[in-house]
Amino acid sequence: MSEERPKRLALIASKGTLDWAYPPFILASTAAALDMEVAVFFTFYGLPLLCKDLKAKVSPHSNPAMPMKMPFGSEGFQNFEWPIPNAISSNIPGFDTFATSMMKKSFAKKGVATIEELREACVDLDVTLIACQMTMDVFGFTRDQFIDDIDLGGAAAFLEFAADSDISLFI
Amino acid sequence: MSQISPDQELDCRGMNCPLPVLKTKKALNPMEGGQVLKVTATDPGSVADMAAFSRRTGNELVDQSQGDGEFVFFFRRK
Known part of the structure; x- marks a missing residue:
């Protein structure tokens, strides 16, 4: 542990499905727990992850590699990967x-x-x-839809932080 | 088994990555320098993660042990 400036992590969260919501929040919280300075820029489909009311879902139809497993039953039943034809995943409402x-x-x-x-x-x-801010304007989000503890900004605001970061990831 | 008597204990059993690290950080924060926190976890990944946490934050991992599917860590608050 050195006494230099803390390490910095700069993330871009650009995807809004439930599965893709995990990596930025896991990495950001863990990095901060490791005494790193962290900024996450939520843009395009990542922006709704800042909404008070989180609605992120998974979409197996657009992700053929996603294992469909059941969270209940015997171990063998849970480990079984259910083949879901596209005709079902795309046509069954809900x-x-x-x-x-x-x-x-x-x-x-x-x-x-x-x-x-x-x-x-x-x-x-x-x-x-x-x-x-640009995504907010394009998709019609208002400030009051988001949690309190956020900043509004654009590419320059993020890049200023990222310019001095040790790790930058686009997620 | 360890002879160290902890000032505080934290139960992270059943939690998965990254919760044990996050909870450990949260528990250590209000403690005083030199105090010892005992953490019990069941996540096998916590062995590597707790060591990394210790190296990055400077909270010394003074002892650790495992058995019966449980992993026990003793951190001395920086």
Whole structure:
């Protein structure tokens, strides 16, 4: 442990599905717990991850590699990967909601934090959460839809921080 | 088993990455320098993660042990 300036992590969160919401929040909260300075820029589909009311879902239809597993039953049943034909995942109303519910249950069962918990940890650990102003304007978001502890900014605001960072990731 | 008597204990059993590290950080924060925190976890990944946490934050990992699917860590607050 040196006494130089803290290491810095700069993340761009650009995807808004439940599965892709995890990497930025896990990395940001953990880096902050490791005494790093962290900023996350939420842009395009990543922006809704800052909404008070988190609606992130998984979409198995657009992700053929996603294992469909059940969070209940015997171990053999849980380990089985259910083949879901596209005709079902794309045509059955509410399929994404069903898959999302299954994934949330699996995660909870394995002791994985919810996105809300990880986001709260980020706020507690002083992670700078930057909402992309341009995305807000394009998609019609208003400031009051987001949690309190965020900054509004654009590419320059993020890049100023990222310019002095040790790790930069686009997620 | 360790002879160290902890000032505080933290139960992270059943939690998965990155919760044990986050909870450990949160528990250490209000403690005083030199005090010892005992953390019990069941996540096998916590062995590597707690060591990394210790190296990066300077909170010394003074002892650790494992058995019965549990991993025990003793941190001395920086």
